[in-house]
Amino acid sequence: MQVPKFWREIPRYYRLEAGKCDQCGKITFPSRLVCPECGSREHSKVHLSGRGTLKTFTIIRIPPDGFGDQAPYAIGIVQMDEGVGVMAQITDCDVDALSIGDTMITKFRRVREEGKTGIIMYAYKFVPDVGV
Amino acid sequence: MVGIVGYGTQIPRYRIRVEEIAKVWGADAPSYKRGLGLNEKSVPAPDEDTATLSVNAARNALLRAGILPQELGAVYVGSESHPYAVKPTGTIVSEALGACPHVHTADLEFACKAGTEGLFITLHEVKSGVFPYALAVGADTSQGAPGDALEYSAAAGAAAFIVGTDRLIAELLHTDVFMTDTPDFWRREYTHYPEHGGRFTGAPAYFKHVSGAALGIMDKAGMKPQDFTYCIFHQPNGKFPVQAAKQLGFQEAQWLPGLLSPTLGNTYSGSSPMGLAATLDVAKPGDTILLVSYGSGAGSDAFIFRATERLTEVRGMAPLVRTQLDEHRVFIEYGTYAKFRRKILKAE
Numbered sequence: 486m487q488v489p490k491f492w493r494e495i496p497r498y499y500r501l502e503a504g505k506c507d508q509c510g511k512i513t514f515p516s517r518l519v520c521p522e523c524g525s526r527e528h529s530k531v532h533l534s535g536r537g538t539l540k541t542f543t544i545i546r547i548p549p550d551g552f553g554d555q556a557p558y559a560i561g562i563v564q565m566d567e568g569v570g571v572m573a574q575i576t577d578c579d580v581d582a583l584s585i586g587d588t589m590i591t592k593f594r595r596v597r598e599e600g601k602t603g604i605i606m607y608a609y610k611f612v613p614d615v616g617v
Numbered sequence: 618m619v620g621i622v623g624y625g626t627q628i629p630r631y632r633i634r635v636e637e638i639a640k641v642w643g644a645d646a647p648s649y650k651r652g653l654g655l656n657e658k659s660v661p662a663p664d665e666d667t668a669t670l671s672v673n674a675a676r677n678a679l680l681r682a683g684i685l686p687q688e689l690g691a692v693y694v695g696s697e698s699h700p701y702a703v704k705p706t707g708t709i710v711s712e713a714l715g716a717c718p719h720v721h722t723a724d725l726e727f728a729c730k731a732g733t734e735g736l737f738i739t740l741h742e743v744k745s746g747v748f749p750y751a752l753a754v755g756a757d758t759s760q761g762a763p764g765d766a767l768e769y770s771a772a773a774g775a776a777a778f779i780v781g782t783d784r785l786i787a788e789l790l791h792t793d794v795f796m797t798d799t800p801d802f803w804r805r806e807y808t809h810y811p812e813h814g815g816r817f818t819g820a821p822a823y824f825k826h827v828s829g830a831a832l833g834i835m836d837k838a839g840m841k842p843q844d845f846t847y848c849i850f851h852q853p854n855g856k857f858p859v860q861a862a863k864q865l866g867f868q869e870a871q872w873l874p875g876l877l878s879p880t881l882g883n884t885y886s887g888s889s890p891m892g893l894a895a896t897l898d899v900a901k902p903g904d905t906i907l908l909v910s911y912g913s914g915a916g917s918d919a920f921i922f923r924a925t926e927r928l929t930e931v932r933g934m935a936p937l938v939r940t941q942l943d944e945h946r947v948f949i950e951y952g953t954y955a956k957f958r959r960k961i962l963k964a965e
Contacts, residue, residue, distance in 0.1 A: 593672040594664040
């Protein structure tokens with residue numbers, strides 16, 4: 486990923502910045518230019534709470550380049566409390582103990598780095614909500 | 618009146634026991650445990666570093682402070698393991714919290730004292746009226762060379778404090794400092810692991826500066842050890858802070874709530890700040906707290922706080938230190954530890 490492309494996504498990656506339709510109130514993540522519900526182009530910025538329920542997940546055992554030392558790891562879609570689905574890596578967990586319906590919270594984590602000399606990319610990941 | 622408005626911590630879930638490290642290097646675990654007063658230490662996950670721990674601790678501090686991130690006038694991150702050699706950790710932390718762009722940001726370094734450097738600066742900055750609120754974080758993912766005594770203690774964790782003049786949970790009563798040029802521990806540029814002076818890190822370094830700062834602030838405040846409800850001294854291991862406390866005339870009940878190193882290890886810049894956070898987790902309104910940090914090189918910052926009524930109202934809004942430290946731990950073997958700490962790398 487190029488630096489400017491990552492930089493443009495920082496509000497979403499770092500702070501879960503979403504869009505809320507001024508017309509019908511639908512929340513979109515990533516924020517959409519046109520509301521898929523009512524077609525309005527008027528949006529406000531909102532931040533997701535970071536809490537939700539695990540809707541589905543898969544376990545990556547053959548990882549892509551740059552993730553070799555993390556396998557096996559889980560990728561999941563979490564139904565956030567605001568009603569929108571968000572996909573991210575699930576970390577700090579026993580992948581074989583995950584269950585659909587688990588309560589998840591987001592944590593700020595490293596996602597990848599561009600080699601030994603490039604930038605470090607940070608973003609949200611999910612962790613099971615165990616109160617720590 | 619100035620003081621702490623909110624506090625929060627983050628401790629990684631992974632742990633490695635002293636026995637596991639000693640087994641690999643053929644060392645005698647019981648003598649290490651006895652000599653250092655350590656049983657286990659925290660280990661950061663591969664996707665955790667000083668920036669991530671700082672952000673997650675600061676978010677907990679914001680929950681307790683009850684302020685908006687945009688109200689922060691300054692963000693300071695003290696660490697000796699900043700992810701970049703050149704690019705401030707504070708920029709990442711400020712952006713992740715939503716404090717940008719009108720926020721003064723700096724990364725601080727002073728070995729294990731960098732966390733209280735930020736606390737010292739923010740307290741006096743806010744007191745002088747420059748900013749209404751400011752954030753100070755002490756965080757580290759410290760490394761010890763394989764087989765070195767430091768490998769048994771070098772741990773990871775972060776503590777964050779939001780400072781202000783209203784909504785106080787702990788009022789600042791006094792500060793003091795004690796600093797000299799004492800080369801007890803260092804890391805040269807382009808080297809991966811620090812070196813230290815062995816026993817030289819004790820009497821002329823840690824004990825001289827910790828007791829110097831503690832005696833200095835007690836003299837300034839006109840207070841004696843028995844006037845404090847709690848005390849926290851920097852925790853490079855489980856032995857030094859207890860020895861220092863005893864030498865100064867404190868009792869076990871005063872240091873026990875803030876003593877985390879036996880099962881946490883030394884979180885360097887996060888060490889004494891995390892001890893303060895653990896103490897705030899149990900303190901009652903009116904309790905007086907002495908905090909003395911120590912950073913090799915060498916110096917100590919000292920603070921006296923008095924807990925307010927609001928502390929008990931906000932305590933439950935974020936995880937307690939003991940919850941993060943004692944619950945849901947995942948113990949790992951040395952091989953996993955070596956991978957997590959990038960001592961061994963998978964061929965790409």
